[in-house]
Amino acid sequence: MDDPGFIAKWDKRYTEARQLPDPVRVLSDNLHLLPTAGTALDLGCGLGANALLLAGRGLETRAWDISPVAIERLREFAGNRGLVVHGEVRDVEARPPLPESFDVIVAAHFLERGLAPALMAALRPGGVLFYETWTRTRVDDTGPASENFRLGDNELLELFRPLRLLFYREEGRVGDLSRGFRNKAQLVALRPPE
Template sequence: MAEDEKRARWHACYAQAETLAPEPLPFLAAHADWLPAGGRALDLACGRGGNALFLARRGLETWAWDYAESAVAGLRQRADALPLRVECRDVVAHPPEPESFDVIVVAHFLYRPLFPALAAASRSGGLLFYETWAGAYAGRGPQNPEYRLKPGELAGAFPALTLLELQEDVDRAAGVWRC
């Protein structure tokens, strides 16, 4: 798919998004007590930014990156006085720098070659939260199996990090690791 087509597809997706305030992943919110009181956080492929807003409201200096300008435009309007930097960024071409974040959150984005860069971007003692679509298509998420994890795949995605918790069900997988 050409770059312009890809951008147009994502723009259309977020342009039609609900106007309600975005919410964080339930998996992230359920583990809020694991988050540090301060530090740097990244919401990679942030979409409408529910995770970024959640992290920034908890006092983390937060970066929110997404490929779709229409996604980050709405988030910029919600960021106000929060410690939140919003950027339209191609995370595949420009992954995070090594040891640059205390918390990294990735939700509903899957590009397997980025796994090593995400692990490397985690600072010592940092947390990496990852949740995305898994298993066979069952009416939600992407239909293309390349954009869905295989059963058990997430458990081995970050071998250099310590897996703290993993949840897998019919159509999603979520995990949190410590660097």
């Protein structure tokens, strides 16, 4: 995805961002499932809210994004908080993580289906994947316009089926649409210890 127009779009978005967003809910709501030590990756990190949370919890944290602006701003945010985050401008489609290289991987608002096997392989035995992204079944138009960047019903479960499921949430259009967790799916899954 080394497309200059694509990178420029994200650089512009991160340049214009006025503040650091909150970490994704799949991570902040499930902090109790994080290991107490180890290495973590915030994949497609954007401004790095998830990476900062992981580093603040004592994990050696790497953060990858295709946008140089995102990585530059992440470094500023980390420095201002006294945290160490190893930010890297990286096209994860061209250079996915190496096998058994992380104890935690967080992927948020990022969907490249072909990377699922590499992400599972990149977890060390006992490693945990936290994933949250947009779904096609939704109650409004927030999120990406292209259906290619949205999950089908239960697709996130299928993509990471070999892992042991710890937590899953996808409410779709069931019940009172003014309440609950809508427009996204969340998954926390474990690579079983060997």
